[in-house]
Amino acid sequence: MDTPTKTDLRAPLKSFKKIPVYVVEEHNEALQFIYSAIGGKKLPLEGTTLVHLDAHPDMLIDRKLKGEDARSGRKLLPLLQIENWIVPAAAAGHISRVVWLRPPWAKQFADGSRMIHVGDHPETGLLRVDSKEPYYLSDALYSQQLINKRKFTLTVAELSEINEEQIKNKIQNLDICEPYVLDIDLDFFSTANPFLNLYDQIKLYDQLEPIFGFNIPQVNDEKIYEEFCKSREQQLVELQELFEYLEENSDLKGYEGPKSELYHKVCDLKDVVKAEADRLGEKPDWWMIFAGGCTRDQGGLPHHISTEQEIEETVNKTLKLFLKNIPKPIMITVARSTDDGYCPPHQINFIQSLVLQIIREVYNTDEPVLHYLNTCD
Template sequence: MAQNKICSQNISATESSSTLTLRKTPISENIIQAEHFTTTELPPLKRFKKIPIYVVEEHNDALQFIYSAIGGKKLPLEGTTLLHLDAHPDMLIDRKLKGSEARSGRDLLPLLQIENWIVPAVAAGHISRVVWLRPPWAKQFPDGTRTFNVGDDPRTGYLRVDSKEPYYLSDALYSGTLTNKRTLTFTVAELYHSLLPNSIQHRIPQLVKNISISQPYILDIDLDFFSTSNPFLSLYQQIALYDLLEPIFEFKLPNDDEVDTFEKANENREQQLDELEILFKHLEVFGNLAEYQGEKTDSFKKVLSISKKVNIIAAKEGESPDWWAIYAAGCTRDQGGLPYYISSEEQIRNMVEKGLIPLLKRLPPPVLITVARSTIDGYCPANQVEMIQSLILKTLKEIYDTDDPALHYLTVHTS
């Protein structure tokens, strides 16, 4: 990727030169529990005098500051580690995103959303390792370390992965053949177990050893890690709509591990998702399926049934259904749905004091820190976000020598 496409923003911190090292992970086809890294010297990087903290609302907005650090030579062009604390992996890909778009520098940024901002940066080579630290209630991936490739599907040019995990197959993102491949090492681990608060001090040293974080890396924190809402649960609760969407969007995993089997399963899933998208587009325009001209498949019958129920409730409430919101909810409903757990303030403080602080004190300092609020989109509870943000920023200030946080969300949002 051409360096001139990664534009540097003006950053107030003064700079100094420093030689940093990057540890690379050997490729493995299997999930393993710990990694051993070798150290490779990198060209000299510039260094922030104080660690910058960028606070954004939508999580994908964090990537612009990572790209700025790359452009300013604070991070290497390739091979950075992302330490990602979040209730959601954010590791999906927009199904219509071309691999060439992922490698287009800052032109990529407007194409991203909160759930799909990390893997395109992997495709561009900027990130080669992601460590997702999850709360106990987030179980989208099993714990452990795995490697897989990110690249272009040669038939379509769309960005895909060769990971066979349900997280990717459920969005029809698998391809057994890739070009322009980049290898990602992806580690998943639980940071804090709420049922075992008194044993956390014994678990943190082992966790630090297992994830083996070394410089240069980015510390990325989503505030919904500490208390997690699911905005789709409130959609037409009278008919338990979120549960009704599950049989419409569910799919069966392959019975064997053969590439051809996964290719076929991925093709079937893609056809299913495309059909559902067409059905909900029709609902968005016409409000019902009475004039739908497509084939009356099983998916059509299921969506027809649910649309009648929604229209009855919406008519009683004097509103028009937001069919795209319902479609988006359905897309999250497979594989058990989104995590949901509203923590008490005491639990939040315990997670910080007994989980986050001991962890960060045992790790080297990051190059930069990004913090996502995730409250406008409904994932961090609005009545808790200010308390959590204040607590996290105070904690980061106490552990690191940081600049005052740059509150980016105030420049783009008024609420």
């Protein structure tokens, strides 16, 4: 997208004849359709609200993403992953409010609203936020020193009511205004933590916590928080280097990095994992193990495999009542999130058909664009 003029920012929006629905596999793929709607003047260049039903906030930032890349329009899209696609769009000004509606088992943020500034660290140019929430501290993403700042509001609320009056009260409190994008991840209805299956006989996921864990400062002192983020960044970089070496060499013999306490912890873990992998006759996926370790903050990822009855009730009551009582969205994006294991593969088609059926019942929509069928591996 080109740099806008003041006239562009005030230009009246065009309308879709029917509400478009885009179904993607990986959630970050939804952003390309939002950007297309902005380019087609169906959404404003700035100030859109994202109503985000998901078992995960998806509001991290790639630690190596520069602010200038976040503001580069479509050039940003290939740099994003499922967990970090929303905040860069907020850094570019396109999204000014995120309403994360979570199922009861997802608790990565406390309910309520907070204002967050996102911008560039003045020394590195890397994109950072001024939020001291554990969600951001765990990835060393906090900084009070920001330039090229944008602010956005994050509102978090549990969505589980099945009574229309309760739903209406919730919607009134959320104060969702147009224009907004309705964004639904199907793992909202049934959520798996794919890392729990990594060598579950030796409880590997639990063994990763003391290696990847951290203690959040309990004193509200700016200097202490800055030092914590530097220390946490060093910890994550060292762990990444150790696991990358393991992935390439299957051992830590010859590793030339520091022989720190972390190094010895990973050495001990390597021996345990290698023994279990040998027993199973397979080669460890060290990069997957590293990715699992990075989710061990705040007690790990949510995990709740819903029954069919629970799914039907949530879709046919909670979702339907919610959609009937909020203003109409400009567009709808739906993420399957099953290839990465977050929405159980044996339930995905069942959930998707129910959700798309309810969307058709409530809104005048185009036929869903099943983008995931056209995506090559």
